[in-house]
Amino acid sequence: MNRYIVKTKKQPGIDEGALKRKKQSVQKFHDLKTGVKITSQKQLICEENIRKVDGVDHDTSELKKTAELIDPYSSYLYKNLDLAFPSVRTDNLQWRKISKDNLDLDYTLLFPRNVANALVQVFEKELDYFTGTLAKVKIFGKWHDIPRKQATYGDPGLTYKYSGIKTPARPWPQPLEAVRELVCKVTGHKYNFVLVNRYKDGSDKMGEHKDDEKDLDAQTPIASVSLGQPRDFYFRHQDARPPKKLNIDKVQLQLQHGSLLLMNPPTNQYWYHALPPRKSAPGIRINLTFRKIIQN
DNA sequence: AACATAACAGTCGT
DNA sequence: TACGACTGTTATGT
Numbered sequence: 464m465n466r467y468i469v470k471t472k473k474q475p476g477i478d479e480g481a482l483k484r485k486k487q488s489v490q491k492f493h494d495l496k497t498g499v500k501i502t503s504q505k506q507l508i509c510e511e512n513i514r515k516v517d518g519v520d521h522d523t524s525e526l527k528k529t530a531e532l533i534d535p536y537s538s539y540l541y542k543n544l545d546l547a548f549p550s551v552r553t554d555n556l557q558w559r560k561i562s563k564d565n566l567d568l569d570y571t572l573l574f575p576r577n578v579a580n581a582l583v584q585v586f587e588k589e590l591d592y593f594t595g596t597l598a599k600v601k602i603f604g605k606w607h608d609i610p611r612k613q614a615t616y617g618d619p620g621l622t623y624k625y626s627g628i629k630t631p632a633r634p635w636p637q638p639l640e641a642v643r644e645l646v647c648k649v650t651g652h653k654y655n656f657v658l659v660n661r662y663k664d665g666s667d668k669m670g671e672h673k674d675d676e677k678d679l680d681a682q683t684p685i686a687s688v689s690l691g692q693p694r695d696f697y698f699r700h701q702d703a704r705p706p707k708k709l710n711i712d713k714v715q716l717q718l719q720h721g722s723l724l725l726m727n728p729p730t731n732q733y734w735y736h737a738l739p740p741r742k743s744a745p746g747i748r749i750n751l752t753f754r755k756i757i758q759n
Numbered sequence: 760a761a762c763a764t765a766a767c768a769g770t771c772g773t
Numbered sequence: 774t775a776c777g778a779c780t781g782t783t784a785t786g787t
Contacts, residue, residue: 602766604784609765626765627786660765672765677787705780737765742776762787770780 548641550575553649564711566698566734567727572719573649573688579721583690585638586749590614590659593630601627611667617656621756625676632656639751642688646753650725652683654753662694665744671699671735674726674754683755684725689718692746696724698734718750 551574561568574582592598592612599606606627615623616639617632624630635643639657647654660669674685697715702708718724726736738750 600765601785602764603782604764605766605782607766610767611765613765628765670765670767674765735765739777760787764783764785767782768780769782771778773774773776773778 548574548578548645550578551645553645556649561714561716563714564700565729565732566700566714567730568698569684569725569727570716571723572721573645573723574690574721576721579690582638582642582721583747583749586659586690587747589636589638590661590749591633592659592661597628597630599628611669612661612663614659614661615656616659617756621656621758623656623658623676623754623756624678630658642751643753646686646688646723649723650684650686652686652755654683654686654755656754656756658752658754660738660750660752662692662738662748662750664746665692665694665741667748668740669738671704671737673701673735674731674752678757680755680757681728684727685731686753687718687724687726688751688753689720689722689724690749690751691720692744692748693717693719694738694744694748695741696736696738698730698736700734704735 556571556573559570561570592614598609598613600609601607613630615630615632616635617623619632619634621632622629623632643654643657662668679685694717695715696718697713699713700709700711703711703713716724
């Protein structure tokens with residue numbers, strides 16, 4: 464399996480020694496708390512896509528504090544993007560391209576940590592998730608509870624259908640609208656819909672699937688914003704699933720707090736993706752997948 | 760009418 | 774032991 468680990472940009476003015484010591488103490492704390500020892504990450508290198516190893520930061524303990532500092536509820540902040548996200552620089556993003564056998568991904572850190580922290584807090588308060596029938600899916604003829612929480616927001620009248628459920632789009636809450644505008648600005652695409660997936664801990668998950676719904680605009684990449692707990696995410700070529708016709712390695716990467724992943728066409732025609740359970744990843748993850756839906 | 764399945768359960772290896 | 778990787782579903786929609 465190819466594991467792509469994307470190194471975050473070094474920030475100016477940071478004492479690397481202090482950072483290293485902090486990472487060691489965070490890991491020690493994690494080991495104590497979970498009883499699970501994180502061994503050093505094995506670095507597997509794919510010839511055309513060399514990534515550098517970075518420490519994995521699972522520490523989300525500062526979320527509450529920074530959210531209060533930012534005061535995300537001041538409504539004026541959301542009237543102008545530059546005010547809403549004062550530290551979000553969109554002109555200097557460090558994009559990483561991952562491409563192989565019709566897989567085409569672009570990955571970057573989008574939100575500075577403090578803004579990403581605030582967004583987690585805001586969305587935990589503002590978003591409502593489906594219950595009842597809309598919280599179930601039908602697979603292989605059987606109904607199951609979705610092993611995570613979902614919500615959909617979008618322009619008036621839009622619906623999104625998959626796996627036996629048809630979800631109506633709610634109107635955009637202000638902070639979600641602000642993120643949409645930022646994602647549109649960064650990507651140059653006009654997204655009119657978002658599917659929100661909330662993973663309460665490492666046992667929440669999403670199985671392998673393709674985003675190949677008929678009412679998705681095939682030209683527009685799906686833009687996935689990750690907030691909270693970093694989680695592994697993998698892609699698997701359709702012909703590498705049983706019965707195995709081709710030997711194509713999975714591509715796995717870790718979606719970081721505040722990151723943006725673009726799944727460019729034709730990725731979704733050939734590759735499945737999944738968010739497997741990770742029992743040692745204790746925190747909440749909120750994922751926003753922005754899409755362009757073709758109006759019927 | 761093929762064909763795929765956003766889920767789980769069971770097995771196996773570490 | 775628990776977790777992760779891997780299989781095989783199964784009866785409906787499309």
